[in-house]
Amino acid sequence: MLVNYPEAAHWPIDPTRQDLVEEMRANPRGPHSDDLRKLLHRMRWTGVGKRYVVIVLEPNRRWMLGRLPGRRGAPVETFPNRIFTSLAAAEWAVFAMRWEALTGQRLDDGIPA
Amino acid sequence: MMKDTTSVLGYAWPLVVSPGETIAFHLSSATLTEAEARIVRVRCGDPDPAGPGLKTTRLQTRIDGRVALRHQSIHPGSAAIIPDAPILSGPSFSTGCFLWPTAPLAGPQTILSRWREDLGRGWRLGLDAEGHLLFEIAGAAGAASLRAARPLIEREWIFVAASYDGATGALTLVQRSLDAQAGRDTSGAYQTTGPAGLAWPTETALVFAAHAREAGPAPLTAAHFDGKIDRPRLYGAAFGEAALRLACEATRPSAADPALIGAWDFSAEISSDVVRDLSTNRLDGRLRQLPMRAMTGANWDGSAVQWTEKPEFYGAIHFHSDDMADCDWSPDVAMTVPTNWRSGFYALCLTARDGSDDPVESYVSFFVRAPLGQAKCRLALVASTATFLAYANSALRLDQVHAEAMLEGVIALSRDDVYLQEHRELGLSTYDTHSDGSGWCYSTAKRPILNMRPLGNTFNYVNDTHIIDWLEHNGFDYDVITDCDIDRHGAQLLSSYACVINGSHPEYFSRNMLEAFDTYQRGGGRHIYLGGNGFYWRIGFHPTKPHQMEIRRGMNGLRTWEGEAGENGLSFTGEPSGLWRSNGRPPQRLVGVGFDAQVFTRSYPYQWLADAHDPRVAWLIKEIDLAKPLGDFGLRGDGAAGLEVDRVETTLGSPPYLLRLATADQLDYGGVPTVEELRTLHRGAMGDQNAMVRADLVFFPTAAGGAVFATGSIAWACALSCKAYENSVSRVTGNVLRRFLDPAPFSGFDN
Numbered sequence: 001m002l003v004n005y006p007e008a009a010h011w012p013i014d015p016t017r018q019d020l021v022e023e024m025r026a027n028p029r030g031p032h033s034d035d036l037r038k039l040l041h042r043m044r045w046t047g048v049g050k051r052y053v054v055i056v057l058e059p060n061r062r063w064m065l066g067r068l069p070g071r072r073g074a075p076v077e078t079f080p081n082r083i084f085t086s087l088a089a090a091e092w093a094v095f096a097m098r099w100e101a102l103t104g105q106r107l108d109d110g111i112p113a
Numbered sequence: 114m115m116k117d118t119t120s121v122l123g124y125a126w127p128l129v130v131s132p133g134e135t136i137a138f139h140l141s142s143a144t145l146t147e148a149e150a151r152i153v154r155v156r157c158g159d160p161d162p163a164g165p166g167l168k169t170t171r172l173q174t175r176i177d178g179r180v181a182l183r184h185q186s187i188h189p190g191s192a193a194i195i196p197d198a199p200i201l202s203g204p205s206f207s208t209g210c211f212l213w214p215t216a217p218l219a220g221p222q223t224i225l226s227r228w229r230e231d232l233g234r235g236w237r238l239g240l241d242a243e244g245h246l247l248f249e250i251a252g253a254a255g256a257a258s259l260r261a262a263r264p265l266i267e268r269e270w271i272f273v274a275a276s277y278d279g280a281t282g283a284l285t286l287v288q289r290s291l292d293a294q295a296g297r298d299t300s301g302a303y304q305t306t307g308p309a310g311l312a313w314p315t316e317t318a319l320v321f322a323a324h325a326r327e328a329g330p331a332p333l334t335a336a337h338f339d340g341k342i343d344r345p346r347l348y349g350a351a352f353g354e355a356a357l358r359l360a361c362e363a364t365r366p367s368a369a370d371p372a373l374i375g376a377w378d379f380s381a382e383i384s385s386d387v388v389r390d391l392s393t394n395r396l397d398g399r400l401r402q403l404p405m406r407a408m409t410g411a412n413w414d415g416s417a418v419q420w421t422e423k424p425e426f427y428g429a430i431h432f433h434s435d436d437m438a439d440c441d442w443s444p445d446v447a448m449t450v451p452t453n454w455r456s457g458f459y460a461l462c463l464t465a466r467d468g469s470d471d472p473v474e475s476y477v478s479f480f481v482r483a484p485l486g487q488a489k490c491r492l493a494l495v496a497s498t499a500t501f502l503a504y505a506n507s508a509l510r511l512d513q514v515h516a517e518a519m520l521e522g523v524i525a526l527s528r529d530d531v532y533l534q535e536h537r538e539l540g541l542s543t544y545d546t547h548s549d550g551s552g553w554c555y556s557t558a559k560r561p562i563l564n565m566r567p568l569g570n571t572f573n574y575v576n577d578t579h580i581i582d583w584l585e586h587n588g589f590d591y592d593v594i595t596d597c598d599i600d601r602h603g604a605q606l607l608s609s610y611a612c613v614i615n616g617s618h619p620e621y622f623s624r625n626m627l628e629a630f631d632t633y634q635r636g637g638g639r640h641i642y643l644g645g646n647g648f649y650w651r652i653g654f655h656p657t658k659p660h661q662m663e664i665r666r667g668m669n670g671l672r673t674w675e676g677e678a679g680e681n682g683l684s685f686t687g688e689p690s691g692l693w694r695s696n697g698r699p700p701q702r703l704v705g706v707g708f709d710a711q712v713f714t715r716s717y718p719y720q721w722l723a724d725a726h727d728p729r730v731a732w733l734i735k736e737i738d739l740a741k742p743l744g745d746f747g748l749r750g751d752g753a754a755g756l757e758v759d760r761v762e763t764t765l766g767s768p769p770y771l772l773r774l775a776t777a778d779q780l781d782y783g784g785v786p787t788v789e790e791l792r793t794l795h796r797g798a799m800g801d802q803n804a805m806v807r808a809d810l811v812f813f814p815t816a817a818g819g820a821v822f823a824t825g826s827i828a829w830a831c832a833l834s835c836k837a838y839e840n841s842v843s844r845v846t847g848n849v850l851r852r853f854l855d856p857a858p859f860s861g862f863d864n
Contacts, residue, residue: 057114057115
């Protein structure tokens with residue numbers, strides 16, 4: 001079988017790389033530097049924690065944070081108080097949660113302009 | 114606001130209908146008792162406020178108005194059902210088969226049975242929740258069971274057998290690993306004594322890969338098995354292991370054996386849903402929900418890789434507990450399509466809770482074809498129904514770990530996606546894996562398809578409606594024809610048209626379809642391909658069952674699952690599957706370009722090349738500034754070249770007359786080449802370093818005044834409407850289409 005193993009993404013996380021955090025905050029949708037791409041790949045491939053998604057509330061206008069249950073047939077977990085008006089804001093919010101899960105560092109959850 | 118698109122769902126049958134024919138809508142709702150119904154012709158199905166927006170035209174029909182709704186169930190899980198027969202109720206029996214379990218820990222499963230769940234009586238050979246083989250008998254005189262000591266190993270062949278002697282009450286159970294070394298041996302033989310003289314329940318079907326929940330010849334079933342069953346046998350006497358093993362190993366056991374009740378040959382009539390019994394009892398059965406046929410059996414030795422070469426190696430069927438091919442819903446409303454309706458994309462629109470904060474607006478798609486043999490226009494747009502089916506109810510973004518990395522950003526789910534996550538009974542797409550990890554190779558239209566309708570996810574169907582919108586905006590007359598009709602009627606259907614357009618993503622092509630376009634081009638047809646990743650996979654439609662398609666993904670190509678060795682021939686047609694590139698017909702030979710890369714970070718503009726200045730194509734660049742980028746805008750990633758892109762490759766058949774007019778070859782790191790473009794692995798293959806990662810825009814003339822224009826990009830179609838349709842992508846497309854509708858030949862190429 002051809003299997004994608006999520007644990008295969010093993011680029012080491014360096015909690016001191018605040019430069020990558022700030023690069024992401026400034027430009028959540030890219031293009032990104034080589035190291036930030038590696039960090040994002042680590043986060044996206046492993047789906048650290050559970051896999052965060054957004055749910056479209058208004059096409060191309062408004063999104064709600066959600067989380068996949070990791071099991072077929074189970075409902076998508078929703079976070080009705082986490083609404084985004086841009087995909088960039090959603091991308092940053094997901095990054096911040098994953099950064100905290102990987103490093104223990106809580107990031108200022110400020111939505112980028 | 115995002116409408117509620119799932120509180121009522123349905124499917125139209127037939128999916129493609131001719132004027133004058135009747136179409137029925139099969140609907141279900143778990144929450145609504147009624148909805149308002151109307152029929153619409155679809156012009157643009159994309160609600161994106163940055164684009165044209167949803168555009169439909171209401172048509173007066175007898176369906177208009179209130180329609181009562183009810184909940185109709187779906188029963189996923191495949192099985193073979195053999196109706197009851199007197200010979201099945203003998204006092205003693207033995208049964209056996211080869212088994213390749215794919216999810217032995219997924220919960221209790223039944224492999225071979227004549228068991229009634231409603232009564233808790235009969236016999237069944239199955240697995241318990243821990244993956245141990247279990248043989249159970251139960252009747253009025255009592256019950257007994259045997260459980261094997263060691264669990265089955267996933268994806269390992271094993272011989273399994275069981276017997277019951279009605280005279281003594283003796284039960285036996287055996288499992289024998291076929292590869293019994295290196296820790297793979299789980300063999301064991303077990304016996305016990307249960308009640309003698311058990312009487313079996315009447316009206317009980319013999320079922321493979323499940324058991325009956327109820328009486329009758331076509332019962333609902335439960336405890337569906339995941340995995341392959343090869344050469345099941347049933348005898349009317351309590352045989353030991355050696356005799357049963359011989360009977361299972363023989364591909365044709367002696368039909369004259371008086372003890373033989375049934376010997377099923379799954380290698381017979383592989384393209385059908387019939388399972389044949391080789392015995393004189395003729396206990397033939399029917400398959401339900403389209404399990405995977407043409408599968409290698411335990412005897413497959415690699416000496417043939419297509420089932421048509423040595424069918425005796427293909428005596429296995431892979432059953433899945435989530436197989437789903439036919440909802441089998443009753444129709445709720447029907448209508449006759451008026452003879453004056455234009456061909457096109459149509460839908461039944463169902464609305465409810467109007468004025469509330471969560472209004473329902475759900476569409477059930479169908480296509481109206483121009484009457485066969487009666488083209489109404491000189492131009493035809495192809496509805497890529499093969500591709501729509503291949504992607505039907507894709508759960509790729511829900512299930513596959515690579516999705517977020519591949520799509521280069523957080524995944525945005527629609528309400529359809531959220532529904533599909535919870536409602537897997539709709540059946541998934543050929544991009545998905547079954548719950549046991551094996552690939553879905555079939556797709557059908559007798560089920561709601563969430564992503565083939567207005568307001569659906571933006572790929573394929575919805576993107577193609579941007580071409581319809583553009584044709585309407587520019588006042589072009591066109592017929593809509595469908596893949597399934599091209600498959601059935603071939604070049605004869607295409608030859609009625611001066612020009613035929615393939616849309617944003619005509620990825621799935623049968624041999625008949627490819628031959629039709631090849632013949633069309635050679636006969637002077639003008640062929641426009643406004644997409645990317647086209648003509649890529651070799652598929653088959655079922656020869657007799659409409660709107661059922663099959664793909665075997667094989668060992669090459671950009672695939673979300675890999676076919677198993679020896680299992681890459683189409684069960685429907687006996688043809689090889691996989692990439693057309695691996696079947697001697699690369700897309701470059703037909704349309705000049707072929708798939709080379711994905712780019713999901715963003716889309717890009719093309720740059721014009723020297724060939725664009727060629728006076729023979731002056732008509733193509735009318736009112737175009739060649740110094741400016743082509744398509745530095747678009748609804749999908751802000752460019753016309755993106756998502757999936759194609760390039761010229763002369764070694765794969767791009768023809769000598771081809772003019773490479775423009776290219777988008779600076780796709781940056783988001784440009785990821787497809788696997789068949791890589792000879793050896795090395796760094797530097799991505800778009801930031803590799804000019805083979807690109808979209809090419811090409812033109813070439815063909816025989817008898819024909820011609821081909823290809824854009825090599827899925828994102829092209831979603832750039833047509835930008836800047837109120839006044840843009841370079843729209844202008845080039847219009848220049849080409851007007852010239853292609855002009856019968857004047859293309860001169861200056863023959864020298």
